[in-house]
Amino acid sequence: MQNQHIGEWLVGTLLDFKLSHSEVLELRELLPQLKNDEIAYVRNQAFLLARDQVVLGGDSAVATLIWLEKIVKNIDSHRVAGTASLNSAHFSPGDDCRRKLLDLCVSARSSLDISVFTISDNRLSDAIMAAHRRGVSVRIITDDEKIHDAGSDVEALIAAGLNVRTDSSSAHMHHKFALVDRHTLVNGSFNWTRSASDYNQENILVTNEPLLVAAYLEEFDGLWLEFESD
Secondary structure, three states: OOHHHHHHHHHHHHOOOOOOHHHHHHHHHHHHHOOHHHHHHHHHHHHHHHHHHHHHOOOHHHHHHHHHHHHHHHHHHHHHHHHOOOOEEEEEOOOHHHHHHHHHHHHOOOEEEEEEOOEOOHHHHHHHHHHHHOOOEEEEEEOOOHHHOOOOOHHHHHHOOOEEEEOOOOOOOOOEEEEEOOOEEEEEOOOEOHHHHHOOOEEEEEEOOHHHHHHHHHHHHHHHHHOOOO
16 A cells, blocks of 8 residues: 555544544554555654644644554554464453454455354454455354344345355354464354453454364355255
8 A cells, every 4th residue: 555545544534533443443454464664654654643733732632642552552463463373362251352353354365254153243243344345255154043133233244245154943053163264263152242242251262273274164164055045
């Protein structure tokens, strides 16, 4: 991306003196596409924009510093994610599991295969939708009964053109795993819901161990064929 476009994006996010959730997702999608010098430009330009607003003072000064803090934290998180091991454990309540899932959705480049009981956290749904919009092949397997629950985002994902299949049986499709680019596995008790992050004792394990990834790929592909509509 041209530095001019990056600068214009930063200016646009600062117009209301806050970095919204959707803008955070945009930044997380943008960073993996940038070279090191472009990431450095984002950081430097953010500091320059913030300095100009802080010098002016007034009510916007504090809001601008919070905006800058969010920009820098996301850049630092991206750099750490690029060097850290893919084998990690995450727990809730709290934002640990959801944050990792968001980062993995943003990192997807070719495919995102999700097999979960239900999806009702809008932040995760937004990340899935964003992956679909940038050309990632997204496949979702979920429980047929949970689609119609209040707050479920699955029907909206279907309406947006994502590939979704269900078990269509009296039993539950109770899996909670995902595969990113067919080489990273996420598995655990964590449902993709707000309550799983905010209240429940949940966990996810992230690994790129080949034997485990292969086993879950076989399970997903088998279910995808099994639940194909007639």
